[in-house]
Amino acid sequence: MIPITVPYLKLHSSFRAIIRKLRFISWISYNICFCKAALILLGLIFSHKLVDIAVVAVLITYLTDYPRNYNVVEAARLVNLQEGISASTVIFLTCIPDAFSGRLNVIFYSTISCILGLVLLFITAFDEAANPLLKRLILIGVVFLAVGKAGMQRFLGPFLADQLRAHEPIKLNISEHRVSARKRVWWLIPVFFSVIASVQLSSWRVISIFTASATGITLFIFRLGIRFFHCTEITGPAAGSSLAVVFRVVKDALSKRHLNNPSSSNQLYRNDQNQVHLFPQVKFFRWLDKAAIIEPSTLISPEEQEKTGRLCTVAQVRDTKLMLKMVPIWTTFVVFGLIVSTGKTFFPEQGNQLNPKGFITYLLVIQHLSRVFGNFLCNRLLSKWVPEAKQKGAKIVRIWAGMVLSTICCAVAWRVEVHRLIIINNKGLLDNTDEVIPMSIFWLAPQFCLLGLMQGLARDGINKFLTDQFPEPMHDCVSAITELVTGFASFVNIVSVYFNKSLFADTLNSSRLDEYYKMLTIVSFINICYFWWISTFYTRGDDTAEADVIPQATGREEEEDFKVIVV
Secondary structure, eight states: OOOOOHHHHHHHHHHHHHHHHHHHHHHHHHHOOOOHHHHHHHHHHHHHHHHIIIIITTHHHHHHSTTTOOOHHHHHHHHHHHHHHHHHHHHHHHHSOHHHHOHHHHHHHHHHHHHHHHHHHHHHHTOOSOOTTHHHHHHHHHHHHHHHHHHHHHHHHHHHHHHHHTTOSOTTSOOHHHHHHHHHHHHHHHHHHHHHHHHHOOSHHHHHHHHHHHHHHHHHHHHHTGGGOOOOOOOSOOHHHHHHHHHHHHHHHHHTTTSOOOOSGGGBTTOTTOOSSOSSOOGGGGGGGGGGBOOTTOOSOHHHHHHTTSOOOHHHHHHHHHHHHTHHHHHHHHHHHHHHHHHHHHHHHHGGGEESTTOHHHHHHHHHHHHHHHHHHHHHHHHHHSOGGGHHHHHHHHHHHHHHHHHHHHHHHHHHHHHHHHHHHHHTOSSOSSSOEEEEGGGGHHHHHHHHHHIIIIIHHHHHHHHHHSOGGGHHHHHHHHHHHHHHHHHHHHHHHHHTGGGOOSSSTTSOHHHHHHHHHHHHHHHHHHHHHHHTTTSOSOHHHHHHHSOOOSSHHHHHHHHHHHO
16 A cells, blocks of 8 residues: 655645636636627616616606605506516517617617606606606606617627627537526626615615616717627528418418318428328317418419418428417416516515615515526426436426415415504504504515516426427527516506405505405416416427427527526
8 A cells, every 4th residue: 555645645735726727717718708899788788787676676666656656556557567568579579580670779779768768757756846747757758668678688688699609719610508608697797786786776866867877878888889799690580480470370271271181291391200290299280280281283383382371381380380389388377477567566565665665676686586596496406307208397397386486475475464564553654654664674585585486487497398399490489478478467467456456545555465465376376276287288298209300409508597697
């Protein structure tokens, strides 16, 4: 046996230190690169997240404060309107072909829209006379803000990726994993500083001045540095064309309804897989296969029929059937979106009078970190512990767990609100909205944490599940549809509050928000049962055949992680 000497131990320790340094240098070179265009974009990302945290997330507290004096129902309606318009604008911008609009142009005009909204809110923040035009200016400002937020949210991330992709050393073999990792690092820097800045802002006057000025200055810098940007040419099909294909397939299938179902693979146009019953093999959608049937009676070539819109390819029929197949699972997210919308609307207003006042931003940070943590943990557990053959079922369970947390979130919010109302009644603060309630604001931390976790599991989980079901060109489209469904839930929340208006008074202290949360707890529990029943239709089928038919892209896990950080 060779004795271990002191020089040997020193050499071994030095060797391990060198290995650690090499690993650190390797990590730095992989995740960090210097890019002038990305550096210029940092300002816009900072102002975008600052507006999101300091203005949009707590908009209801601005509306209910003096001199605006919106009652709770009016303020909730306006906040939900902003969320619904923003979600609708996201899918509208997604459906515009990138070659027509250009990401750079959309970012520029979206930022201008955001500035206009902030300026209008800035004007109303300094009006102490309760001018009758005040509410009209606020409405217009909120609409501008919603449109601007949607455009920046949709295009800032992809545009940043374009700039980093242009700095890849080998242009013909770009590492999407490295691009995604670098994009995450570049994005986190301005997000960190925007959180710090939002915590320091106290009054609405300061918030409106600072956010409007910051957005204007960063837009000016963005415009000056426009020559440094790399505008990538979009070669794939736009998301808008994906939605157009759905209508086209349905139209062609209806026009050929007199034909029999195909009996041979040769009857179908561009049938590379030699299928007779096209994937996905859902009996209810079998009639859509007729859209790809080549009519033997016509003298026009199949290529000409395709150009004139009378014939669809097998791939187009497949994508259409896949999208229609996902409609039931999308319907479960209406109730889920209703709970998210309620949390974004009433949770900040609950904390507006709690002690210490003005600490609501800390709870919003807790919510966001909970969402990122939930998504990250699920992605790692699924990738490391669940076999490939059981991934589909595991993703369904992940979404279901998020639905369960939504019910728990409503139940916790219900009991906390009961406790808040008891303190208000005992202290005689029912009609005194200016007095700080002697209750810690961190009583709301559990419901904010659960709101973030349920989004990390269910909302981000459905995106991961859907992008795995579709080919890469349709990923943006299906994500935008999910955004639209949850945004539609904001309009549902407006209707829900209206039909339960007996529970709401002019102020939150005089309202029975606890009863509204109780009702949502019951509704969300029913939605859990509905989702579990719906999910059984998605766990059946041959995953191997699905993988053979649908081409999957690489680097999607990193991209989904980044999307959570963006939101």
